[in-house]
Amino acid sequence: MNRNISRKSKIKYxxxxxxxxxxxxxxxxxxxVGAVILRAVVYIIGGIFLPFFRILxxxxxxxxxxxxxxFISTEVIIIIGVIIVFIxxxxxxxxxxxxxxxxxxxxxxxxxxxxxxxxxxxxxxxFSIILILYFFLMFLSEVDILYLCLFIFTLLISITLLNxxxxxxxxxxxxxxxxxxxxxxxxxxxxxxxxxxxxxxxxNIDQNISETIESxxxxxxxxxxxxxxxxxxxxxxxxxxxxxxxxxxxxxIKDSTALDYITVLDRNSKRLKVLITDLVDASKTETGNVNIxxxxxxxxxxxxxxxxxxxxxxxxxxxxxxxxxxxxxxxxADGDHLxxxxxNILGNAYKYTQEKTRxxxxxRREGDFVIFSLKNVSKEKxxxxxxxxxxxxxxxxxxxxxxxxxxxxxxARNLMELMNGELLLSINGDLFEAKLxxxxxxx
Amino acid sequence: MGDDLxxxxxxxxxxxxxxxxxxxxxxxxxxxxxxxxxxxxxxxxIENNDIHLIIIDLMMPKLxxxxxISKIRAEKNIPIIILSAKSEYTDKVLGLNVGADDxxxxxxxxxxxxxxxxxxxxxxxxxxxMQKEEDVFEVGRITLNDRTxxxxxxxxxxxxxxxxxxxxxxxxxxxxxxxxxxxxxxxVWDQPAYNVKKIISVHISNxxxxxxxxxxxxxxIKSVYGMGYxxxxx
Numbered sequence: 001m002n003r004n005i006s007r008k009s010k011i012k013y014x015x016x017x018x019x020x021x022x023x024x025x026x027x028x029x030x031x032x033v034g035a036v037i038l039r040a041v042v043y044i045i046g047g048i049f050l051p052f053f054r055i056l057x058x059x060x061x062x063x064x065x066x067x068x069x070x071f072i073s074t075e076v077i078i079i080i081g082v083i084i085v086f087i088x089x090x091x092x093x094x095x096x097x098x099x100x101x102x103x104x105x106x107x108x109x110x111x112x113x114x115x116x117x118x119x120x121x122x123x124x125x126x127f128s129i130i131l132i133l134y135f136f137l138m139f140l141s142e143v144d145i146l147y148l149c150l151f152i153f154t155l156l157i158s159i160t161l162l163n164x165x166x167x168x169x170x171x172x173x174x175x176x177x178x179x180x181x182x183x184x185x186x187x188x189x190x191x192x193x194x195x196x197x198x199x200x201x202x203x204n205i206d207q208n209i210s211e212t213i214e215s216x217x218x219x220x221x222x223x224x225x226x227x228x229x230x231x232x233x234x235x236x237x238x239x240x241x242x243x244x245x246x247x248x249x250x251x252x253i254k255d256s257t258a259l260d261y262i263t264v265l266d267r268n269s270k271r272l273k274v275l276i277t278d279l280v281d282a283s284k285t286e287t288g289n290v291n292i293x294x295x296x297x298x299x300x301x302x303x304x305x306x307x308x309x310x311x312x313x314x315x316x317x318x319x320x321x322x323x324x325x326x327x328x329x330x331x332x333a334d335g336d337h338l339x340x341x342x343x344n345i346l347g348n349a350y351k352y353t354q355e356k357t358r359x360x361x362x363x364r365r366e367g368d369f370v371i372f373s374l375k376n377v378s379k380e381k382x383x384x385x386x387x388x389x390x391x392x393x394x395x396x397x398x399x400x401x402x403x404x405x406x407x408x409x410x411x412a413r414n415l416m417e418l419m420n421g422e423l424l425l426s427i428n429g430d431l432f433e434a435k436l437x438x439x440x441x442x443x
Numbered sequence: 444m445g446d447d448l449x450x451x452x453x454x455x456x457x458x459x460x461x462x463x464x465x466x467x468x469x470x471x472x473x474x475x476x477x478x479x480x481x482x483x484x485x486x487x488x489i490e491n492n493d494i495h496l497i498i499i500d501l502m503m504p505k506l507x508x509x510x511x512i513s514k515i516r517a518e519k520n521i522p523i524i525i526l527s528a529k530s531e532y533t534d535k536v537l538g539l540n541v542g543a544d545d546x547x548x549x550x551x552x553x554x555x556x557x558x559x560x561x562x563x564x565x566x567x568x569x570x571x572x573m574q575k576e577e578d579v580f581e582v583g584r585i586t587l588n589d590r591t592x593x594x595x596x597x598x599x600x601x602x603x604x605x606x607x608x609x610x611x612x613x614x615x616x617x618x619x620x621x622x623x624x625x626x627x628x629x630x631v632w633d634q635p636a637y638n639v640k641k642i643i644s645v646h647i648s649n650x651x652x653x654x655x656x657x658x659x660x661x662x663x664i665k666s667v668y669g670m671g672y673x674x675x676x677x
Contacts, residue, residue, distance in 0.1 A: 232502070235528035236458050239550040243464040246553050273550050277530070297669025301624055301640055305666045308644025309659065324638055335668030 020092070020101045024085055031081040039072045121161050128158040171198055178206050181213070220287045227283040231276050238276065242269045278407040285414035292418050293334050296441045299363050299370060300325035302335065306342040307361075310350055319353050319376075323361040330441040331370050337415045338438070341423070344408040345374055345434045352432070354379040365440065369421070372436040382432065386425035450564055453488055455479040455511075456500040456526065461549075465498060468553050469560070482506025486514060494521055496564055498556075501527040501538065509541050516542035522563035526551060558656040565597055580615045582663055583676040585654055587615050596654055606631060607650050610643075614664065614674040623671035647672055 046053070046065075057064055070076060092098040099105045135151035138144070245265045253259055284290050307321060314321055331338075349359050353376040363372040390413045413423040422437040452474050454465045459480065466476040477492055479485040483505045488494070497515065501508035512523055525538045528549040535546045544566075545559050562584045578589035586595040589612065594601045603611065609631035613622065624643040625636040632639075647666070651658040663676045 232528045235549045236461070239528075240458065240460040240464065242550045243461070243468075243553060247464065247467060269550075295669070298623070299669065301671065302669040304624060304640035304644040305647075305668060305672075306644075307641060308646075308648035311645045311648060321641075323641060325640060326638070331669075333669070335670075339666075339668045 018101075020089070020098075023088070027081055027085055031077055035072070035074060035077040038077075042068060042072050121165050125158055125161055128154050128161065132158065171202065174202055174206075178202065178209060181209070221289070224283045224287050224289050228280055231280045234276050238269065238272055241265075242273065245269055275407075278411065281411050282407045282414070285411050285418065288418055290337070290415075290418065292337065294332050294419065295335060297331055297333055297335055297338065299329045299331050299372065299438065301328075302338060303342060303361060303363070303372065306339055306346060309343075310346050313350050314359070317350070317353070318356045319350070320358045321361060322358050325363065329363050329365065329370055331438040332441045333419050333421070333438055337419060341412040341415050341436065344412040345423075345436070348408060348434070349374060349376045352376070352378050352380070354430075368440055368442070370438045370440050372438065373433055374435075375431060375433045378427075378430045378432045382427050382430065384427070386427050389425055390423065449473065449475050450495040451475050451477055451492055452560065453477045453479060453485060453492070453494045453497045453499075455482070455485040455488075455498065455503070455508075457481055457503045458500075465556070468557060472557055472560075474560070482508065482511035485511055489515060489519065495567070496560060497521060497523045498526050498560070499523060499543075501525060501529060501534070509537065512538070512541045512543055520567075522567045524559055524563060526556075552657070555656050562597060562656070580612075582615055582618065582674055585611075585615070585663060585676075587611060594654075601653050603650070603653065607646055607653070610646055611650060611654075611674075614672065618674050618676075621667045621671045621673045627672070643672075 046068075053064075054061055089098065092101050131154040132151060135147050135154060139147035139151055245262060248262050249266065253262070303323065303325075307323065310321070353359055357377045359374065359376040361372065361374050363370055365371075390409045409423070409425070416423040416436060416438075420439050422435075424435040424437065426433045426435070452469055454462050454469070454476050455478075456462050456465075457480055462478050462480065466478060469476045477488050477494065479488045481503045485497070485499060486506070489497075499508050499511060503511075506514075508525065508527070512525075515521070515523065522545070523543045524545040524547060525543045526547050526549060527534065527538070530548040538546055544563055547556060547559060565584070580587045580589070584597045587593075588595075592608065594603055594608065594611065610627055613627060613630050622630075624640040627643050628634070628636040628639040647664060648658070651661050651664050655661045655663065663674055665673055665675055667673060
């Protein structure tokens with residue numbers, strides 16, 4: 001009983017999961033072989049039991065013999081086979097699985113690009129197949145050495161054609177790999193003639209491309225190193241400027257003009273300090289020359305931690321930071337770098353928000369990402385495209401008299417990208433919004 | 444601290460202007476500055492003088508700072524403060540590993556420099572002289588006495604609000620342990636925490652401005668970003 005069930009389900013499984021073409025082939029095999037065997041068995045049984053049947057059926061024997069002969073005739077078996085195949089196909093169509101169960105359809109769907117190459121040789125290939133068959137049949141009927149030679153000749157032509165197509169296919173595959181900057185081993189193509197040349201050329205191209213990329217990386221690294229070294233050299237004279245300005249401030253100077261000049265010196269030397277540090281950071285984040293240590297972090301805690309240092313500054317300008325997190329939101333990010341990004345956009349909000357207004361911060365989940373948005377009302381008219389703001393040395397008011405380096409958002413954007421996230425800015429009238437897209441933490 | 448003793452501080456940098464500026468600052472605070480302009484100079488000065496603290500640059504001719512520090516450390520235990528334009532994390536770690544006690548990056552702030560000089564001198568001169576009391580907790584320059592409810596910074600009393608005191612006590616008692624905002628609130632306020640992250644961060648910021656030399660780069664009350672806060676130090 002159990003075995004019956006399992007056999008039934010096995011057949012069902014085969015019917016459901018086998019591609020239609022091989023299934024039909026099996027049926028044809030089953031019915032052709034089956035029909036021959038069936039006929040043989042019936043004739044043997046009929047021969048052995050003929051006297052017995054004669055007694056049993058008497059006069060009707062000739063009718064029954066004709067009936068049995070009819071049922072085991074090739075035509076009837078073919079018709080039965082066709083009907084069964086038809087039922088299976090109908091069943092698949094009703095279940096809307098007809099195309100999916102076709103082997104050809106699947107091959108074309110998933111290996112389409114592999115077949116494109118063969119399209120070009122379809123006509124000559126078919127023609128040579130027909131010639132092969134023709135010469136083969138002629139050879140069979142006449143056993144002539146000429147037909148044998150022609151047969152082998154056409155066979156060779158079609159094999160060569162296939163081989164060519166195959167090699168072009170592999171070359172195309174290699175070009176695709178090179179374009180995707182994947183390491184390709186082209187030498188495996190067994191090649192001769194023009195394909196050998198093509199393979200050599202491809203190898204050269206591959207080598208050239210990797211060399212270019214390598215030298216590009218090297219020059220980027222050198223650039224960062226150069227900027228870092230220059231910044232070290234700049235810091236030494238700057239240290240003197242800052243400290244002697246500080247010493248000047250501490251002197252008992254009565255002249256108000258001199259005091260004004262000292263204030264200007266003080267402000268600008270400090271600005272220069274910020275610029276130099278930010279320049280190094282901008283260059284490092286641009287080339288990805290920073291260590292990224294992704295960890296599970298609670299975003300609301302982090303935002304609050306960064307905000308803590310801005311609280312007194314915001315209070316000075318009577319700006320309220322509206323931020324009321326309800327639940328814990330976990331993200332996968334580098335705490336120090338995400339902290340820096342938040343510092344930059346909060347610092348930006350502090351610098352450019354209209355006094356006595358509110359700054360809104362909120363984090364929410366969206367699919368695989370967490371989005372933190374910070375909205376504020378700009379104190380000045382923003383005549384600038386949001387994307388432009390993230391370029392180097394660009395500021396909203398297109399002037400350079402305010403504090404900061406103009407690199408803050410550029411660094412923030414680079415850092416977000418290095419952490420697989422994004423920084424998006426949008427401007428709607430005076431409403432400015434910065435959005436951080438951060439990957440969520442998934443176990 | 445013996446007030447009658449004038450501390451000798453060795454300042455070593457290849458940039459004369461910077462050495463001069465530091466000398467002016469140190470003299471204004473009553474220290475005696477001894478100047479050196481390269482690593483060999485510095486070693487010589489240490490041989491010939493009774494030095495109490497060293498401020499040293501890393502990039503110098505003849506003998507660089509790192510080698511000089513390891514040579515000094517092989518013989519002497521005096522506090523060493525590195526003063527360098529290199530601001531990389533790895534540079535700091537290298538400097539502190541060789542045996543320096545503190546690290547200041549150029550361009551430096553005079554107030555910060557003097558505070559660090561004072562703090563390092565105090566630790567050097569009072570090391571071992573303090574006897575441990577039951578309710579007294581100490582981290583670097585900060586001392587919290589839970590019996591008298593006093594917090595001292597380099598021996599000066601700091602006035603804290605009760606909540607700030609509570610937070611400091613919790614963190615200093617459990618040094619190196621990270622507390623989230625919610626945990627801090629539940630311990631200090633003794634109430635269930637609801638939407639308190641902002642409040643805690645503001646309190647922490649205030650605590651830092653009262654206790655740290657540079658509140659933006661705290662030495663003791665550290666933020667563990669996205670997790671909480673902790674106190675570190677020796």
